[in-house]
Amino acid sequence: MLELVDVHKSYVTGPVTTEVLRGVRLEAGRGEMLSIMGPSGSGKSTLMNIIGLLDRPTNGSVFLKGRELMKMSDDELSALRNVCIGFVFQSFFLLPRLTALENVSVPLVYRKWGGAAIRRRALEMLEKVGMGEHAHHKPNQLSGGQQQRVAIARALAGSPALLLADEPTGALDADTGRDIMALFLELNASEEATVIIITHDRDVARRCARRLRIQGGLLEEFTETDAR
Amino acid sequence: MLELVDVHKSYVTGPVTTEVLRGVRLEAGRGEMLSIMGPSGSGKSTLMNIIGLLDRPTNGSVFLKGRELMKMSDDELSALRNVCIGFVFQSFFLLPRLTALENVSVPLVYRKWGGAAIRRRALEMLEKVGMGEHAHHKPNQLSGGQQQRVAIARALAGSPALLLADEPTGALDADTGRDIMALFLELNASEEATVIIITHDRDVARRCARRLRIQGGLLEEFTETDAR
Numbered sequence A, B: 001m002l003e004l005v006d007v008h009k010s011y012v013t014g015p016v017t018t019e020v021l022r023g024v025r026l027e028a029g030r031g032e033m034l035s036i037m038g039p040s041g042s043g044k045s046t047l048m049n050i051i052g053l054l055d056r057p058t059n060g061s062v063f064l065k066g067r068e069l070m071k072m073s074d075d076e077l078s079a080l081r082n083v084c085i086g087f088v089f090q091s092f093f094l095l096p097r098l099t100a101l102e103n104v105s106v107p108l109v110y111r112k113w114g115g116a117a118i119r120r121r122a123l124e125m126l127e128k129v130g131m132g133e134h135a136h137h138k139p140n141q142l143s144g145g146q147q148q149r150v151a152i153a154r155a156l157a158g159s160p161a162l163l164l165a166d167e168p169t170g171a172l173d174a175d176t177g178r179d180i181m182a183l184f185l186e187l188n189a190s191e192e193a194t195v196i197i198i199t200h201d202r203d204v205a206r207r208c209a210r211r212l213r214i215q216g217g218l219l220e221e222f223t224e225t226d227a228r
Ligand SMILES: Nc1ncnc2c1ncn2[C@@H]1O[C@H](COP(=O)(O)OP(=O)(O)OP(=O)(O)O)[C@@H](O)[C@H]1O
Pocket: A134, A140, A141, A142, A143, A144, A145, A146, A171, A172, A173, B011, B012, B013, B018, B020, B038, B039, B040, B041, B042, B043, B044, B045, B046, B047, B090
């Protein structure tokens, strides 16, 4: 499904080049569920943007469904992303002028679903995340955790083959966070989606079969006995 | 220091009125440290905006340093807020065009400090939150947790009498979160600041002498034996 081969990423800020990813290797197959932890500023969101075809690595190769990222045009990347990948961004990135329902509808519009099917599915997803009664609220009429749940509904709406969730429970109380993890597990089990969750929450990480950590610009698997 | 008497807050969305706060009562003296927990959407940020004089209640009274909020003009509110209160917002609200250093400088500019003193203090605060080497980065060049720490540095820069922190560790790994709590405890101890922390993190809540919970639009104290 997904493979990263010796991925490097550097940022240039004025005269300074900062190497954030230093030769990341990863393989993730269909139906796998992974968590990625690591200190603040260690490169998790950077990595997620590359996996999600939102950014290109400085060096290295990314393969999604056997196709290599570096050989695609921007249009091909965009098309693949829109069909295959669901994102829960760390900052949510809801469209401020759209209601919750309209925000959740966006990936379905990109997938060229019909209007009635869009509406039905978007409302179903909002109800799954406990947000059905806020469907007509705009983001500035929602709490932080409510916005996060709208973002989650949006990510799940198209039943993506690959779900990338960057700190999806950070703004949620423990009970609501558990409800969300149950939705991710359901997508993983019923659709064989590959699910990658970036998280600072050990409870969330434990519920993933594979646990990885990013440190010093590299990605490594770790087991519970390694945890500090 | 702070008193809320029978505070109500409702939002009107089209034809629907939602009553979020239903008669909140609170007293907090100098040097106290409180945490507030509650489910997503229960009214915590709403309450914080009222305590912080950023919004007015629908009914009820708020007193800060003996002065009643409802009797103040907007200019008086603004002046009191700028001098007394430090905010860590749930969404950070960094100014996107300013560097980290310039963002942290803003409350000091409002307090009419001189340029060299501003610079010194802003850099000191950034170093305290582990962000000294990112002083010249803009928010879009920083990770989520790095942005959060810049927001924290900004809140602490003017040694506020009242610190309001809305989910201040949500985007941070456990070690960094502990470092931040140590800074809050230091402000509380050395300056006798009143510190109110909204949090979903039980470890953070436990470190506060008083623990409150918002539920059903009301605020109640709870003890560890009440926790589920
Ligand atoms: N501007 C607004 N217009 C209408 N409703 C609003 C507005 N702001 C907040 N609300 C509603 O008020 C309720 C409380 O919101 P608030 O942001 O205080 O919750 P919260 O406890 O901080 O939640 P979270 O833990 O998710 O941040 C929510 O149901 C929300 O939808």
